Amino acid sequence: MEIPRDNAESAGEVSSESDARLAGEASIDAASVDVESTDNDAESAGLASTDVQRRAANTEAGELTALLVAHDARALTFVRSRPGTERVAEVAQKRLAKSASHLAGTVAAYRGGYLPEERRELEQQLRTGDIRALATTSALELGMDISGLDAVIVTGWPGTHSSFQQQIGRAGRAGSTGLAVFIGRDNPLDQYLLANPKLLATGRAEATVLDPTNPWILPHHLAAAAFELPLTNSDLMVFDLSNTVLIEHMVDAGMLTERPQGWYWNPAMRVSPHDLADIRGGGSTISIINSENGSLLGTVDGARADTTVHPGAIYIHQGVPFEVESLDDDVALVHPHRDEEIRTFAREESSVEILDTTDEIVFADGTWSRGMVVVRSRVIGYDVRRVRDGMFLGFVPLTMPMREFTTGAVWATLTEQATRDAGIATADLPGALHGAEHTMIALLPFFVSCDRWDLGGLSTALHPQTGRPTIIVHDAIAGGSGCAHRGFTSGKEWLEATLDTLTTCPCESGCPKCIQSPKCGNNNSPLSKPDARLLMDLLVRQLPEPSTAS
CATH class of the missing domain: 3.40.50.300 (P-loop containing nucleotide triphosphate hydrolases)
Incomplete structure (x- = not known):
């Protein structure tokens, strides 16, 4: 995961x-x-x-x-x-x-x-x-x-x-x-x-991906447009809107006012609509304060605070380690940490609920789909490791809030019988799915203009909704960036590159070059490279070419 x-x-x-x-x-x-x-x-x-x-x-x-x-x-x-x-x-x-x-x-x-x-x-x-x-x-x-x-x-x-x-x-x-x-x-x-x-x-130019209909972004775009010129019915197609429902919701919320000439930005909001748009996607900002002298060391995006400045985390500033004492809604208190040889790594748990399926390709033993999902995750604790050799020193549990967001995703399913016929034992199936998921996420940025850290994923031997072994790759921002959906259309090429990586990597049991991930919430366990290769070979053989997919 x-x-x-x-x-x-x-x-x-x-x-x-x-x-x-x-x-x-x-x-x-x-x-x-x-x-x-x-x-x-x-x-x-x-x-x-x-x-x-x-x-x-x-x-x-x-x-x-x-x-x-x-x-x-x-x-x-x-x-x-x-x-x-x-x-x-x-x-x-x-x-x-x-x-x-x-x-x-x-x-x-x-x-x-x-x-x-x-x-x-x-x-x-x-x-x-x-x-x-x-x-x-x-x-x-x-x-x-x-x-x-x-x-x-x-x-x-x-x-x-x-x-x-x-x-x-x-x-x-x-x-x-x-x-x-x-x-x-x-x-x-x-x-x-x-x-x-x-x-x-x-190298060729990557496909630039964006989702202009993202419900977390579109209202801000509409507000900024209405601030410049009134919105009219002829503008609906510009914003890929089929009706005025969203605009009417913005009127009800006091963001827009309706006049005979169209919809205008409401100046009674006493704020520029451009200030409402978060172009970096970071949301709120957490200030990092040195509790010993009250100085402001820096900031971190609220979306990353749980994993980077959770209580007990080691935060590095210009080579100096600080230990996080507490994390509130807008402030993380830290103090200098005396042991320079210690680092911390957050561990998370997550689940993915499928909301709807917008496209699906059915093949002999499985499906290749895309749609919208709800991702729920929380930090459950952190690993403590030594800097010089990465030695694991212990796990510290934490009680952190559950975070959730709706986003776009692409997923593959296979029947368990097909995986057994491919030579994957039932006990090794979770490791095969997990390893394949990691490699797929690592390689998608080569086909879509995104970063590995813009994506998330989940793999399970029995997803409660599909009823099958399932691999899900999803966008890491609310509303979706369009990256996972674009991965759906690059499916065959993407999966072939994944299989090639698993096949050509010289290691035997798996390494960071193929199936291990630096952002795995399950500490890279379980993983099985030989079985991940068998699984991807099955998917590549059965997923139709784009011209024949229906």
Whole structure:
């Protein structure tokens, strides 16, 4: 169940003799075996292949960042998660403290959640050269003019080819050449790209997906439109509305007023309709306060608060660990944590109720469907792990509120008899479904413009509504983003890529490159790679080609 190396591929060019020496050193350094945990990555969640041991991606990125800085290069290292930026900066600082101590303070983390003034200061220090490298999320991908960068490290596939090009394009501006390095993480999508490296250079544009009829978004769009010009009946088709029911509900709620010329925004609301729309989808914001001195450390979106700043969680800010004391509706109180070797990982439980089926393909032993679902989940506790090796130290239970939302989903069912005929024992069926679910979610972002963290899923050997073994992949936002629904139309290609990943991964029992997930709410148990492969082979053989599906 998902609640929403490490190889290096050059994506740029070596621009000088010194760059050639640098690239050579980096290659030698990358060859050493060094298994370390990284926050919010597979390694940090205790996931490691028992077949092949490799350096953790964030560790690799941190070491390479330090190497670049030590050779007088200025760099950006893009990382896929906020905690990951902290980890990469920490690794780089420690490496520089040993090899070039005068440069140890010239690497820092940059991410969302920092205060605006803190981010502006980091940006200015990068411009002036006081900071030589930043480990950043996609926050520095766009919107800021940065010149004079020598290198960019992309740690993990950023989600789209346009993002990838934008990130590597940060190096070598103003007519000079630069170096870009792609470090694949231990997940199915990154490994799929590394197995097919031409896709990095010749990849097609992804399908941009949006759902303009999302009931959580559409009223805000209508309100903003009515603020500019009155809505009329001729506008209904623009917003994909078949009638005026929604507009009438907005009139009843006091958001719009009806006049002979149409529907107008109601100025008595005393607020701009544009302020009602949350373009980032984060909802409420939680302030993170240091209880020892009352200072504001940063913020986190309300939607992520339960998993990131729950009581007992370890929150990292510029490499300094803080322990969360309490979490309220708008404030999380924290205090400095003395043990730097401890990290926490929330564990969740969830259920998915199918509300309706809008499309369905029936084949010999199952179905392929899409529709709307209700997702219910809550944090039930957290795992405590040691940083340096990911060792599990214990589980702490929590009593947290249940969260639920309605969203779009795609799901597959098979008869239990068909799975047995395929060679999957009844006892191994949950692990087969769970492993297939993880790999499907990891690979969908290659076919649809989304991120693994924009999706969630559930697999069960007996879903109470379908009455069959079922895999559900759903959007992770209320109302749906359209990603899961688009996955329905990419079904055959998507499932074939999933099967290919399971077949070509060299591990025997499963690893982060194929079936293990860093965001699994069940701590990646149970999982069965051989049976997941049999299950996907059955689905691929039976699901009709798009032209023959009905």
